[in-house]
Amino acid sequence: MRPFDSQLVLRPELSELKAYAPHSGTYEIRLDANEAPPLLSPAARKKLAEVAGKTLWHQYPDASQKDLRKAVAKHCGVKPSQVVVGVGSDELIALLLTVATRPKTRAPAPTILTTTPTFVMYRLSARIRGQRVMEVPLDESWDIDESAMLRAIEMAAPNVIFLATPNNPTGTMFSLDRVEKIVTTAAESIVVIDEAYIDYADKNHLALLEKYENVVILRTLSKIGFAALRVGWMLASPALCAEVDKARLPYNLPTVSQTLATLVLSELGDELRATTEAVKAERGRLATQLAELTGVEVVPSQANFLWLKLDRPAGEVFAELGKRGVLVRSFHGRGGRLEQCLRVTIGTRPQNDRFLEALRESL
């Protein structure tokens, strides 16, 4: 075979990136991916199976996502023209970074601005497109460092700003006034407020969507019990949604995902509430018990996971937990204050008890 040097054509940024791969290996208890615990009722499972059974397999999915957009709009209290649905909110992050790339005179390449630590897909999606990434460290209580962010906006002239709030992996919700200050200051940027964990929080940012046309809100079914469907959506002005729609592949969302997500949003609201309420109750119970351990500091969480600060290297504790069949998420190797932090997803009560027991033994 004639050899080919793919470096001749591939983006140079690829050489600095690794494909996103969840931790492999078999663990009895996986609390590493912020999925919801499997609490769906048998009746709901049956309904989902019935609707899936009526799928017209020979037809392409609805390219306009009409029914699902309507269901999302009703669920969120906006107009269907303010909704675009993607294959997870990950796809919408990618689509926004595909369209919002007009060069700015003050920046050598389209730039995104975000916090650190935060969700890794912002960086990955931007770098894969050759964009610059600017990350501003969160303050000591894992909230936005307002003056540093405002300086970064001035310096970097970002096309897109990403704020995950509640934030992953810290579980903290940023102060609303700081978020709004960023939205008003960055009047020439899209400000994406990623609400992936909003169902576990006690407030949201819909009021900002009403007030400012540069605001985009991202939401997803992935963290509330339906990660299998890969359904996420953005809420924004009809004008911006129409532009993003031009970059969206027409049949991005499989029929089954569309019909089942529509069912979930329009008829299974009680199931969603039951799941999020159960998780929030467990979050409180687990946090209280963890706080009693010496060497563990629990950061108050508005999400379906807890962010723990340990008095020793997190990598060691991560490995000890693994030996006991429990997988959590460690950020060791990322340096700085992350070296002593672990993220643990809230599971079922028995899973959380097993984690607690394993952690006690690991410390």
Ligand SMILES: *Cc1c(COP(=O)(O)O)cnc(C)c1O
């Ligand atoms: C998990 C997560 C997402 C990804 O959601 P999908 O809809 O599954 O693509 C987006 N943002 C944040 C902050 C997340 O933690």
